[in-house]
Amino acid sequence: xxxxxxxxxxxxxxxxxxxxxxxxxxxxxxxxxxxxxxxxxxxxxxxxxxxxxxxxxxxxxxxxxxxxxxxxxxxxxxxxxxxxxxxxxxxxxxxxxxxxxxxxxxxxxxxxxxxxxxxxxxxxxxxxxxxxxxxxxxxxxxxxxxxxxxxxxxxxxxxxxxxxxxxxxxxxxxxxxxxxxxxxxxxxxxxxxxxxxxxxxxxxxxxxxxxxxxxxxxxxxxxxxxxxxxxxxxxxxxxxxxxxxxxxxxxxxxxxxxxxxxxxxxxxxxxxxxxxxxxxxxxxxxxxx
Amino acid sequence: xxxxxxxxxxxxxxxxxxxxxxxxxxxxxxxxxxxxxxxxxxxxxxxxxxxxxxxxxxxxxxxxxxxxxxxxxxxxxxxxxxxxxxxxxxxxxxxxxxxxxxxxxxxxxxxxxxxxxxxxxxxxxxxxxxxxxxxxxxxxxxxxxxxxxxxxxxxxxxxxxxxxxxxxxxxxxxxxxxxxxxxxxxxxxxxxxxxxxxxxxxxxxxxxxxxxxxxxxxxxxxxxxxxxxxxxxxxxxxxxxxxxxxxxxxxxxxxxxxxxxxxxxxxxxxxxxxxxxxxxxxxxxxxxxxxxxxxxxxxxxxxxxxxxxxxxxxxxxxxxxxxxxxxxxxxxxxxxxxx
Ligand SMILES: Cc1cc2nc3c(=O)[nH]c(=O)nc-3n(C[C@H](O)[C@H](O)[C@H](O)COP(=O)(O)OP(=O)(O)OC[C@H]3O[C@@H](n4cnc5c(N)ncnc54)[C@H](O)[C@@H]3O)c2cc1C
Numbered sequence: 001x002x003x004x005x006x007x008x009x010x011x012x013x014x015x016x017x018x019x020x021x022x023x024x025x026x027x028x029x030x031x032x033x034x035x036x037x038x039x040x041x042x043x044x045x046x047x048x049x050x051x052x053x054x055x056x057x058x059x060x061x062x063x064x065x066x067x068x069x070x071x072x073x074x075x076x077x078x079x080x081x082x083x084x085x086x087x088x089x090x091x092x093x094x095x096x097x098x099x100x101x102x103x104x105x106x107x108x109x110x111x112x113x114x115x116x117x118x119x120x121x122x123x124x125x126x127x128x129x130x131x132x133x134x135x136x137x138x139x140x141x142x143x144x145x146x147x148x149x150x151x152x153x154x155x156x157x158x159x160x161x162x163x164x165x166x167x168x169x170x171x172x173x174x175x176x177x178x179x180x181x182x183x184x185x186x187x188x189x190x191x192x193x194x195x196x197x198x199x200x201x202x203x204x205x206x207x208x209x210x211x212x213x214x215x216x217x218x219x220x221x222x223x224x225x226x227x228x229x230x231x232x233x234x235x236x237x238x239x240x241x242x243x244x245x246x247x248x249x250x251x252x253x254x255x256x257x258x259x260x261x262x263x264x265x266x267x268x269x270x271x272x273x274x275x276x277x278x279x280x281x282x283x284x285x286x287x288x289x
Numbered sequence: 290x291x292x293x294x295x296x297x298x299x300x301x302x303x304x305x306x307x308x309x310x311x312x313x314x315x316x317x318x319x320x321x322x323x324x325x326x327x328x329x330x331x332x333x334x335x336x337x338x339x340x341x342x343x344x345x346x347x348x349x350x351x352x353x354x355x356x357x358x359x360x361x362x363x364x365x366x367x368x369x370x371x372x373x374x375x376x377x378x379x380x381x382x383x384x385x386x387x388x389x390x391x392x393x394x395x396x397x398x399x400x401x402x403x404x405x406x407x408x409x410x411x412x413x414x415x416x417x418x419x420x421x422x423x424x425x426x427x428x429x430x431x432x433x434x435x436x437x438x439x440x441x442x443x444x445x446x447x448x449x450x451x452x453x454x455x456x457x458x459x460x461x462x463x464x465x466x467x468x469x470x471x472x473x474x475x476x477x478x479x480x481x482x483x484x485x486x487x488x489x490x491x492x493x494x495x496x497x498x499x500x501x502x503x504x505x506x507x508x509x510x511x512x513x514x515x516x517x518x519x520x521x522x523x524x525x526x527x528x529x530x531x532x533x534x535x536x537x538x539x540x541x542x543x544x545x546x547x548x549x550x551x552x553x554x555x556x557x558x559x560x561x562x563x564x565x566x567x568x569x570x571x572x573x574x575x576x577x578x579x580x581x582x583x584x585x586x587x588x589x590x591x592x593x594x595x596x597x598x599x600x601x602x603x604x605x606x607x608x609x610x611x612x613x614x615x616x617x618x619x620x621x622x623x624x625x626x627x628x
Binding site: 272277 | 498510
């Protein structure tokens with residue numbers, strides 16, 4: 001029996017590089033100006049899976065990503081690095097899902113695969129909640145090990161893991177099936193592999209195939225691994241009430257843009273008299289001294 | 290019933306700072322809507338733990354004391370809290386946004402199918418009318434948090450599900466004793482009827498938790514350096530001034546990423562939140578992720594060679610010039626005039 005690993009990965013806007021053109025004149029976020037990237041900790045999650053695959057005989061890595069059709073890029077990116085296969089979970093009915101509705105959906109998808117190990121990034125940079133991993137584990141009724149820094153030992157039945165906590169480290173062991181989330185201090189993901197890039201560069205999702213002008217029929221018949229399956233609400237047998245806005249207990253009441261409140265400030269120069277004035281001010285008002 | 294409950298984290302028999310901060314917030318919220326403040330402590334050898342929490346105004350303390358409950362493990366703590374919340378039906382449940390709270394709270398929310406908001410920076414009660422149905426809600430918890438890498442501030446509500454769950458980082462709320470002689474009621478949770486062997490699936494083999502090393506949070510004076518400080522050596526100037534003034538050195542993320550100082554000193558959204566009486570920002574541009582962690586400081590001084598640096602907008606004093614020129618002058622003046 002092969003060791004099945006599911007890696008959960010998300011395509012996110014690159015909020016770390018919010019440049020000047022990413023904010024519109026009215027102060028709202030211009031999502032279009034942000035590049036879509038592989039969520040950094042999910043990429044590190046993939047590396048953990050690849051390292052397990054390097055060690056365990058006959059391991060299989062299945063990428064699950066939920067998002068709009070273009071999120072299939074995540075699956076291709078993972079295939080270029082050594083993942084075995086992937087599914088894109090996409091349906092308009094998922095729109096507006098909060099972490100609870102998302103975890104419900106992903107848990108259904110994981111159940112279809114029945115893996116030994118589920119690996120996710122700790123959190124996605126567009127939300128920073130770190131909730132989806134643990135919420136999925138609870139829905140699956142399996143244990144979790146969060147903030148994984150390194151998998152120290154792995155076999156079909158059990159893993160030994162080092163966790164990175166705020167103020168220290170912990171080494172734990174746990175039987176499979178198990179869900180782990182990967183911390184940013186874990187190893188960076190290996191680069192794309194040139195051979196795999198050649199092998200998978202024509203991999204296409206079902207939606208992409210419908211849009212392609214080129215005829216892929218023959219290629220898909222000869223190389224079925226290039227066909228990337230999509231799962232919809234119906235494929236997952238999901239309860240529509242538990243999805244999207246209706247399945248999301250949290251609602252956004254209000255969004256405000258961050259504006260700094262201006263203060264009246266005193267402007268000073270490097271000259272001694274200015275610095276002396278300031279220091280005297282601070283001492284006299286008992287702020288220092 | 291329908292009270293405010295705070296999960297109190299324990300390390301070495303001590304209730305965590307963040308939990309005491311949440312109790313302070315919880316007490317205020319409970320007063321506002323005329324409910325009780327409850328606390329939950331889960332661990333081992335907890336005799337006398339009430340003395341640490343009652344002064345913060347706890348009315349009911351739930352204690353789960355068992356050797357299998359310390360150190361923290363996800364499944365047993367989840368199980369106990371899910372059971373308790375199903376029975377007590379709290380209105381609001383608060384957790385620290387720590388490695389423990391962020392591991393635990395999502396499992397509980399997933400099990401109870403209720404809403405959870407991570408890393409709130411402010412919690413207040415407010416009303417709400419649902420657009421479509423015109424249904425009105427009184428006293429919903431507004432869970433306010435930065436989102437999208439700190440570029441926007443979102444107010445999140447959970448109209449229909451209870452408890453309304455939120456996590457808050459250490460240092461965001463203020464810790465304040467409510468009444469030193471306040472006494473509450475202690476309720477013991479029957480752990481043995483809840484825990485099963487399967488909850489012990491994860492076994493801790495080794496554990497090294499350091500006592501918090503630097504704690505800039507409690508410092509009244511913070512000299513903070515950014516990327517503009519330029520080097521580790523220049524940071525020594527900041528350390529010298531900090532020592533002289535009896536303060537601590539803080540940093541921006543860019544300075545931490547550059548390896549000038551430790552992450553423990555990082556101020557901001559992904560670091561600590563501070564509100565000292567004096568904050569000197571040296572070579573810090575003032576990104577919102579940084580200012581989110583310091584804009585409540587009583588006095589802010591910005592030292593920056595760019596007079597247009599955004600941080601200058603929230604500073605009381607702006608010195609336009611180089612850090613390496615200005616700090617030595619401040620040190621010199623102080624040494625000459627004090628002692
Ligand atoms: C999700 C997320 C979370 C984040 N969390 C945090 C956080 O918690 N804390 C944080 O700080 N940042 C955080 N950031 C990063 C933040 O966006 C900024 O990149 C960072 O704060 C910039 O640091 P800085 O001001 O030191 O550097 P810069 O922006 O590079 O600014 C350097 C400043 O120094 C000035 N300068 C240069 N040389 C000198 C000199 N010789 N003398 C005086 N002034 C000089 C320059 O004019 C400039 O204003 C986060 C970002 C993201 C996306």
